[in-house]
Amino acid sequence: MIERTPILNILTHLILISGLVIILIPIWLAFVAATQTLQAVNSAPVEFWPGDQLWVNLREAWALSDFGPKFINTLIVATGVVVGKITLACITAFAIVFFNFRGRMVIFWMIFITLMLPLEVRIVPTYAVAANALSPFQTILDATGLSGLIATLSGVEVRLEWNLLNSYTGLILPLVATATGTFLYRQFFLTIPDDLVEAARMDGAGPLRFLWDVLIPLSRTNIAALATIMFVYAWNQYLWPLLIITDRANYGMVVVQLSDLVPDQLTTGGGTPTWHLAMAATLVVMLPPIAVVILMQRWFVRGLINTDK
Amino acid sequence: MRRAHFKTSWIVAALLAPQLLVIFVFFYWPSAQALYWAFTLEQPWGGGNTWVGFENFRNVLSDPYYWSSVRVSVIFALATTALAMGMALTLALFVDRQLAGYRAFRVALIWPYAVAAPAVGLAFQFVFNPGAGIFSYINTISPGLWDPSRYPAQAVLAIIIAGAWKQVAYSFVFFLAALQSIPRSLTEAAAMDGARPLRRMLDLQLPLLTPTIFFLIVINITDSFTDSFGIVDTLTGGGPFRATDLMVYKIYSDGFRGFDYSGAAAQSIILMLLVIALTFVQFRYVERRVHYS
Numbered sequence: 001m002i003e004r005t006p007i008l009n010i011l012t013h014l015i016l017i018s019g020l021v022i023i024l025i026p027i028w029l030a031f032v033a034a035t036q037t038l039q040a041v042n043s044a045p046v047e048f049w050p051g052d053q054l055w056v057n058l059r060e061a062w063a064l065s066d067f068g069p070k071f072i073n074t075l076i077v078a079t080g081v082v083v084g085k086i087t088l089a090c091i092t093a094f095a096i097v098f099f100n101f102r103g104r105m106v107i108f109w110m111i112f113i114t115l116m117l118p119l120e121v122r123i124v125p126t127y128a129v130a131a132n133a134l135s136p137f138q139t140i141l142d143a144t145g146l147s148g149l150i151a152t153l154s155g156v157e158v159r160l161e162w163n164l165l166n167s168y169t170g171l172i173l174p175l176v177a178t179a180t181g182t183f184l185y186r187q188f189f190l191t192i193p194d195d196l197v198e199a200a201r202m203d204g205a206g207p208l209r210f211l212w213d214v215l216i217p218l219s220r221t222n223i224a225a226l227a228t229i230m231f232v233y234a235w236n237q238y239l240w241p242l243l244i245i246t247d248r249a250n251y252g253m254v255v256v257q258l259s260d261l262v263p264d265q266l267t268t269g270g271g272t273p274t275w276h277l278a279m280a281a282t283l284v285v286m287l288p289p290i291a292v293v294i295l296m297q298r299w300f301v302r303g304l305i306n307t308d309k
Numbered sequence: 310m311r312r313a314h315f316k317t318s319w320i321v322a323a324l325l326a327p328q329l330l331v332i333f334v335f336f337y338w339p340s341a342q343a344l345y346w347a348f349t350l351e352q353p354w355g356g357g358n359t360w361v362g363f364e365n366f367r368n369v370l371s372d373p374y375y376w377s378s379v380r381v382s383v384i385f386a387l388a389t390t391a392l393a394m395g396m397a398l399t400l401a402l403f404v405d406r407q408l409a410g411y412r413a414f415r416v417a418l419i420w421p422y423a424v425a426a427p428a429v430g431l432a433f434q435f436v437f438n439p440g441a442g443i444f445s446y447i448n449t450i451s452p453g454l455w456d457p458s459r460y461p462a463q464a465v466l467a468i469i470i471a472g473a474w475k476q477v478a479y480s481f482v483f484f485l486a487a488l489q490s491i492p493r494s495l496t497e498a499a500a501m502d503g504a505r506p507l508r509r510m511l512d513l514q515l516p517l518l519t520p521t522i523f524f525l526i527v528i529n530i531t532d533s534f535t536d537s538f539g540i541v542d543t544l545t546g547g548g549p550f551r552a553t554d555l556m557v558y559k560i561y562s563d564g565f566r567g568f569d570y571s572g573a574a575a576q577s578i579i580l581m582l583l584v585i586a587l588t589f590v591q592f593r594y595v596e597r598r599v600h601y602s
Binding site: 003005008009012013015016019020022023024025026027029030033041042046088091092094095096098099100101107110111114115116117118120121122123124125126127128129133136173174176177178182197201206207208210232235236238239243255256258259261262273275278279282285286289290292293294297300301304305 | 314315317320321324325327328329331332333334335336338339340342343346396399400403404406408411414416417418419420421422423424425426427428431432433434435436438440441442443445446474477479482483486500505506507535536538539542543546557560561564565570573574577580581584585588
């Protein structure tokens, strides 16, 4: 379609460029701050052009926040969450779509309803569960009198205990349930033609074989889309690790380190705020997920739109 | 409904068990626990919880701090949603004109989605800082004019701008995808009838975007209720004078700093009901969309 709209074209570029400036300004200012010395960053006229201290500041912020081990921790947790979420989503959706059993839809809805219970909303009791992940079962045993029965029969007192505080399991496990991922996989499995299932059965393939050899190779796009979104989600977790990790030296995650860098009375003791280091650390923390989103842009957009979050 | 199935066996149970166990332990049990705490009160000298009925809710709802938290949460939700969606819609409409360089714009507008909320909060705390940030220019007019750590209204403005900044990318992705799914024949027919690009935006594209707009309003409001913790924690810490004490932040501070589990649980239940109500609205819409398409 050819239309000559010179004035509107100029306007379009103006609007887009001003939008871009609004989006970029805060990050640009943070970047400039990260390239300055302590004196320069706190002097009155704000600098708009980067200085030459970026490398120095990055190194100092890296050492100060002990980012080395934190990056490894965060990578472990993000990988665990991504793999866990995709696996759970895949096998749950497989069971719901390719088997015909009573209560299929009930189970699907039970998983779907968890969408309405975000972590932030149930944070206090979820923390209590993390202190002993087996406490629900203990309470049920106690309430039904089963633990008393076992105690009298075998003489063993039932004490179920599994503390998840300060552990990778505690960081990963509560995050691996996924309503959106299950939904996405279900949608995809529903598009698999019945003939394919029948052909596989004719050839003597069992359900697990069919899942492994046919469905998983077919769902590679799905996996890429989910993995991108879930990686960003896991990397950016803040409230949960902030609560359950008190042993930050061993299990700390990078994003949580930012909470120590807020320059207030507590961290500076009334001294000059170290904005140059805070901003350098902010850049380091936000870079990996940004890189993933830009590199995987196509899958990311597809995943975001198909899962409706 | 499919015709072809595998024979149901123990495999089904093995496939379903992991996810069901995780949601039982980490979703349903804590939610039930929150309900239990909300209706009971822990005894100060031990001895378990006693049933108190709606006492905890009465306490929460008669607390002026709670209502100011609700008020600022609603203001935050509406303002960030309006700002972020307005900006995302405008940008998407113009990016969709696909002039030279639009691909670069698309990438540049998507990546903020990946920035963690606390990083956004910290970056904006620097930007809004009265001594070192860009807003310090205001203070050259008259010292002390701008200081979000002292003036409640300015602190609320700060979290709104930071929150909106974080939300723009998400809405933008959806608007752009919706715009690109409008059939070209429709646009061309409108052009043949003499509708200029701006006219087409108003009379063709905007009406076709209504379902997306509605969906995004619900998602953005829900997100602003639950997802704002990181921004508040690093940008204002709930202050000054509790001016930015959003509902989710208050649950956290009452529960983990005040150790008032019953009060925090009652607040959680209220917020849960709010999120559930919003999700239902969204479900109704999703059903409608499936029906029409």
